[in-house]
Amino acid sequence: xxxxxxxxxxxxxxxxxxxxxxxxxxxxxxxxxxxxxxxxxxxxxxxxxxxxxxxxxxxxxxxxxxxxxxxxxxxxxxxxxxxxxxxxxxxxxxxxxxxxxxxxxxxxxxxxxxxxxxxxxxxxxxxxxxxxxxxxxxxxxxxxxxxxxxxxxxxxxxxxxxxxxxxxxxxxxxxxxxxxxxxxxxxxxxxxxxxxxxxxxxxxxxxxxxxxxxxxxxxxxxxxxxxxxxxxxxxxxxxxxxxxxxxxxxxxxxxxx
Amino acid sequence: xxxxxxxxxxxxxxxxxxxxxxxxxxxxxxxxxxxxxxxxxxxxxxxxxxxxxxxxxxxxxxxxxxxxxxxxxxxxxxxxxxxxxxxxxxxxxxxxxxxxxxxxxxxxxxxxxxxxxxxxxxxxxxxxxxxxxxxxxxxxxxxxxxxxxxxxxxxxxxxxxxxxxxxxxxxxxxxxxxxxxxxxxxxxxxxxxxxxxxxxxxxxxxxxxxxxxxxxxxxxxxxxxxxxxxxxxxxxxxxxxxxxxxxxxxx
Numbered sequence: 001x002x003x004x005x006x007x008x009x010x011x012x013x014x015x016x017x018x019x020x021x022x023x024x025x026x027x028x029x030x031x032x033x034x035x036x037x038x039x040x041x042x043x044x045x046x047x048x049x050x051x052x053x054x055x056x057x058x059x060x061x062x063x064x065x066x067x068x069x070x071x072x073x074x075x076x077x078x079x080x081x082x083x084x085x086x087x088x089x090x091x092x093x094x095x096x097x098x099x100x101x102x103x104x105x106x107x108x109x110x111x112x113x114x115x116x117x118x119x120x121x122x123x124x125x126x127x128x129x130x131x132x133x134x135x136x137x138x139x140x141x142x143x144x145x146x147x148x149x150x151x152x153x154x155x156x157x158x159x160x161x162x163x164x165x166x167x168x169x170x171x172x173x174x175x176x177x178x179x180x181x182x183x184x185x186x187x188x189x190x191x192x193x194x195x196x197x198x199x200x201x202x203x204x205x206x207x208x209x210x211x212x213x214x215x216x217x218x219x220x221x222x223x224x225x226x227x228x229x230x231x232x233x234x235x236x237x238x239x240x241x242x243x244x245x246x247x248x249x250x251x252x253x254x255x256x257x
Numbered sequence: 258x259x260x261x262x263x264x265x266x267x268x269x270x271x272x273x274x275x276x277x278x279x280x281x282x283x284x285x286x287x288x289x290x291x292x293x294x295x296x297x298x299x300x301x302x303x304x305x306x307x308x309x310x311x312x313x314x315x316x317x318x319x320x321x322x323x324x325x326x327x328x329x330x331x332x333x334x335x336x337x338x339x340x341x342x343x344x345x346x347x348x349x350x351x352x353x354x355x356x357x358x359x360x361x362x363x364x365x366x367x368x369x370x371x372x373x374x375x376x377x378x379x380x381x382x383x384x385x386x387x388x389x390x391x392x393x394x395x396x397x398x399x400x401x402x403x404x405x406x407x408x409x410x411x412x413x414x415x416x417x418x419x420x421x422x423x424x425x426x427x428x429x430x431x432x433x434x435x436x437x438x439x440x441x442x443x444x445x446x447x448x449x450x451x452x453x454x455x456x457x458x459x460x461x462x463x464x465x466x467x468x469x470x471x472x473x474x475x476x477x478x479x480x481x482x483x484x485x486x487x488x489x490x491x492x493x494x495x496x497x498x499x500x501x502x503x504x505x506x507x508x
Binding site for chain 2: 002004005026029030032033034036066069070073074076077079080081083084085086088090111115118119120121122123125126127129130135138148150151153154155157158159161162164165166169173182185188189190192193194196197198199200201203204206207208210211214221
């Protein structure tokens with residue numbers, strides 16, 4: 001149903017310690033965003049690609065497809081950064097429209113490329129985390145980091161119920177399609193609205209049933225679930241530390257330059 | 258072709274291309290790594306008071322009635338599912354609702370701020386919409402600014418005795434447009450234009466995203482009205498249990 005969630009259960013890195021993966025992804029992300037250097041971005045992009053595709057065993061075609069998802073946003077907003085409308089032409093390119101110029105400078109072109117690469121590198125960090133770590137493991141990390149219990153419980157329940165509701169909405173939309181419910185704009189608006197309202201009604205009914213079931217199993221305000229622990233390996237910690245120190249040096253170097 | 262004709266064709270081609278490369282308009286999530294570190298922190302800090310208020314309002318509600326926990330969880334899952342489903346669109350592009358306007362009207366804007374940040378985390382991790390470093394900025398625009406405005410508009414319209422359907426439409430559509438404006442301002446502040454500074458940059462970002470976001474806001478408004486009509490027809494008890502309809506209003 002949700003491809004990323006399905007793939008992360010197949011990942012070969014799934015049984016690695018979740019805290020290690022979380023720390024690695026977050027630190028790398030931090031260095032990417034703070035340094036905004038081209039060298040670092042390219043390095044991170046390559047390393048994360050190798051980790052996710054070779055070590056994790058995620059099919060390359062999927063990985064490439066997911067990297068292109070944010071592209072529409074990227075192209076549009078970078079366009080807004082690069083292109084200026086002014087009375088005076090800038091140095092890189094200029095198209096005349098009446099008395100104005102559609103123009104850009106080399107500095108902003110460089111900035112645009114920097115933005116695109118940094119963004120792609122950061123997305124690869126996020127993908128490393130989400131393609132290799134099931135949501136329940138991420139939640140156990142959050143719990144260890146002393147995120148309030150209420151929030152973690154809410155996230156756990158929401159995560160479980162996303163799939164239930166998606167399943168209901170999927171079967172409703174299949175039967176709407178069968179009955180020509182989406183044949184033009186008008187009917188598809190009507191169908192979507194009907195589906196969404198039925199979804200909320202079903203969700204409320206399920207939530208009542210869920211509470212009754214929890215109460216029957218002695219729910220007293222705390223949800224306790226067992227989570228599996230995979231012990232961290234010293235070799236992995238060494239390589240993560242090595243890579244992060246390398247990124248730190250690169251970051252300092254790019255800031256001093 | 259004359260020079261003028263050629264220019265016209267070129268302009269049309271550019272327009273067609275720029276509309277053609279927008280198959281995924283992800284309701285304006287700022288993507289991972291797009292904002293400089295300073296802005297990530299500032300927007301994150303700005304969200305904190307709202308989130309704390311939301312957290313306490315949820316906790317108080319839970320201490321009154323523990324059953325509210327599963328209802329809140331279901332509402333969160335509902336907002337996530339609604340915002341991940343493809344909605345019908347005029348241009349043939351694939352677009353999504355924000356769902357937060359509906360959430361703010363049905364539940365309360367302070368609860369939606371907490372549910373919104375959870376939904377945004379899930380969207381980042383499970384669907385690759387938005388990101389973890391830009392979580393603060395996205396939360397501010399989509400889970401705080403949009404819902405609070407939608408709720409305010411709805412309340413004002415109710416006070417002025419505007420037709421309920423019209424007020425729901427206005428609330429959802431204006432909430433959506435406001436989200437899009439706030440996102441543009443956030444982007445513009447991070448990347449001010451070389452000629453004209455932040456103000457010029459705001460205009461540019463608004464202009465670039467307008468073709469997808471304005472029709473989307475109208476569609477979101479219409480859909481929200483249809484959903485609420487459906488709920489009022491079939492789900493009176495549920496609407497009462499979440500506090501959307503007061504007892505005396507029904508009669």
